[in-house]
Amino acid sequence: MLEKGLTKYFTDYLGKESSIFKNKEALQSRYSPQTIPHREEEIEKIANVLAPSLKLEKPSTLLVYGKTGTGKTLTVTHVTDELKKMAELKNLPLKIVYLNCKMKKVSDTEYRLIAELAKELGESVPETGLPTKQVYDIFIKAIEKEKILLILILDEIDQLINKIGGDIIYNLTRINQSLNRSELSFIGITNDLKVKEFLDSRNISSLNDEGVLFPPYDALQLSEILEKRAKIAFKDGVYEQELLTKCAAYAAKEHGDARRALDLLRLAGELAERKGANLVTTNVLDEAFDKLGIDFILEAIQKQPQHSKLVIYSIISSLENKESIDTGDVFEKYTKICMGLKQKPLTQRRVSDLITELDTLGIIEARTISHGRYGKTRNIRSLIPPSTTPKTVKLLKEDLDL
DNA sequence: AGGTATTCACATGAAACTATTCTCTGAGTTAGG
DNA sequence: TAACTCAGAGAATAGTTTCATGTGAATACCTGT
Numbered sequence: 001m002l003e004k005g006l007t008k009y010f011t012d013y014l015g016k017e018s019s020i021f022k023n024k025e026a027l028q029s030r031y032s033p034q035t036i037p038h039r040e041e042e043i044e045k046i047a048n049v050l051a052p053s054l055k056l057e058k059p060s061t062l063l064v065y066g067k068t069g070t071g072k073t074l075t076v077t078h079v080t081d082e083l084k085k086m087a088e089l090k091n092l093p094l095k096i097v098y099l100n101c102k103m104k105k106v107s108d109t110e111y112r113l114i115a116e117l118a119k120e121l122g123e124s125v126p127e128t129g130l131p132t133k134q135v136y137d138i139f140i141k142a143i144e145k146e147k148i149l150l151i152l153i154l155d156e157i158d159q160l161i162n163k164i165g166g167d168i169i170y171n172l173t174r175i176n177q178s179l180n181r182s183e184l185s186f187i188g189i190t191n192d193l194k195v196k197e198f199l200d201s202r203n204i205s206s207l208n209d210e211g212v213l214f215p216p217y218d219a220l221q222l223s224e225i226l227e228k229r230a231k232i233a234f235k236d237g238v239y240e241q242e243l244l245t246k247c248a249a250y251a252a253k254e255h256g257d258a259r260r261a262l263d264l265l266r267l268a269g270e271l272a273e274r275k276g277a278n279l280v281t282t283n284v285l286d287e288a289f290d291k292l293g294i295d296f297i298l299e300a301i302q303k304q305p306q307h308s309k310l311v312i313y314s315i316i317s318s319l320e321n322k323e324s325i326d327t328g329d330v331f332e333k334y335t336k337i338c339m340g341l342k343q344k345p346l347t348q349r350r351v352s353d354l355i356t357e358l359d360t361l362g363i364i365e366a367r368t369i370s371h372g373r374y375g376k377t378r379n380i381r382s383l384i385p386p387s388t389t390p391k392t393v394k395l396l397k398e399d400l401d402l
Numbered sequence: 403a404g405g406t407a408t409t410c411a412c413a414t415g416a417a418a419c420t421a422t423t424c425t426c427t428g429a430g431t432t433a434g435g
Numbered sequence: 436t437a438a439c440t441c442a443g444a445g446a447a448t449a450g451t452t453t454c455a456t457g458t459g460a461a462t463a464c465c466t467g468t
Contacts, residue, residue, distance in 0.1 A: 369459090374411075
């Protein structure tokens with residue numbers, strides 16, 4: 001495109017008013033609505049646990065768990081925001097720190113987590129060079145600077161435990177023992193239900209104080225949520241009730257994930273907008289649904305390390321004229337490809353594990369079957385939709401220099 | 403015919419190895435008093 | 436002089452290999468009828 005044309009294009013783009021959206025923000029997952037439907041009970045429970053903090057009594061440790069997109073983070077931040085407001089009003093020394101453990105800079109090591117926490121409290125800690133113990137000291141000093149009640153919200157705490165181990169939780173709860181005037185309490189948010197069992201078995205007295213479970217939304221609840229958001233996000237009359245119902249049904253099928261439902265709706269809106277339509281139809285929604293699924297798989301593939309990609313490529317290319325293949329064939333093909341690339345192939349043992357991983361990710365399906373006399377193996381099928389396969393192949397080829 | 407043993411082609415587990423990343427320590431640097 | 440930064444060494448960790456053992460059922464082989 002010529003420079004001039006491009007300028008014109010951008011100007012046009014800016015000048016053009018959206019035909020569909022009134023306030024797209026409302027469909028973003030970070031958007032925080034005024035009310036959270038169908039979470040009244042959970043809100044109450046959390047509020048109950050946290051309320052003592054307004055009298056400057058240390059609230060119990062709280063674990064919030066439930067699948068993705070069930071509104072955990074939203075609900076917790078909603079309650080704590082209110083708490084903050086109230087504390088400010090009454091001039092209470094209550095401090096609430098929210099930290100998402102998925103962030104790379106936090107989740108890697110204990111050092112980084114504590115350093116980040118200290119930073120949140122206004123201390124600066126060097127990236128490296130200090131013993132972990134000392135970072136703890138800095139953190140503790142920061143809390144002790146004045147008498148405060150600190151509530152830590154650790155989102156996606158399972159990531160932290162996976163990387164660092166459960167001891168970190170234990171250490172955090174024990175910080176209180178080295179505090180004189182201030183107090184620390186924390187809220188853990190996780191979508192991995194195993195975490196609860198793990199913590200219960202490990203730190204029996206430290207974290208099982210209180211737990212709040214967020215059940216998945218059902219289709220009816222989802223459609224109500226969507227309706228509220230859609231009213232804010234879309235212009236009047238660009239969608240029909242049926243669209244929301246269908247969207248909710250889609251998402252409900254996938255374990256009631258509200259985030260997915262909102263994504264889906266937003267994407268449908270964007271697609272309609274791009275087409276210049278002034279109505280979001282259920283056809284567009286179907287299209288959005290496909291695209292979302294594809295994006296999900298492509299993204300997962302792209303995140304894989306090189307040899308996993310090679311294995312995926314081996315599988316896809318072996319499947320060109322077959323419905324399914326066995327581990328042995330995949331390994332053979334994979335070895336050939338590695339040879340072609342002058343790369344040292346991984347052992348069969350490792351490839352077998354990679355296949356297991358890809359299966360868990362939902363990129364392929366690997367079922368163990370026995371051919372009797374002719375051995376036991378795993379039967380592998382691709383879960384990448386046929387329509388996307390060429391795109392995936394292209395992507396992998398570019399990525400792997402094939 | 404019916405029962406038992408064998409066999410294949412991997413799966414699955416555990417231990418050992420390795421390359422990378424973290425942590426720690428002491429020494430050097432800087433800024434403020 | 437306190438506070439901070441940095442480099443090098445040792446420790447921890449993730450990713451892999453090596454070695455060992457396990458597995459389900461079609462087939463081969465045996466047994467007694």
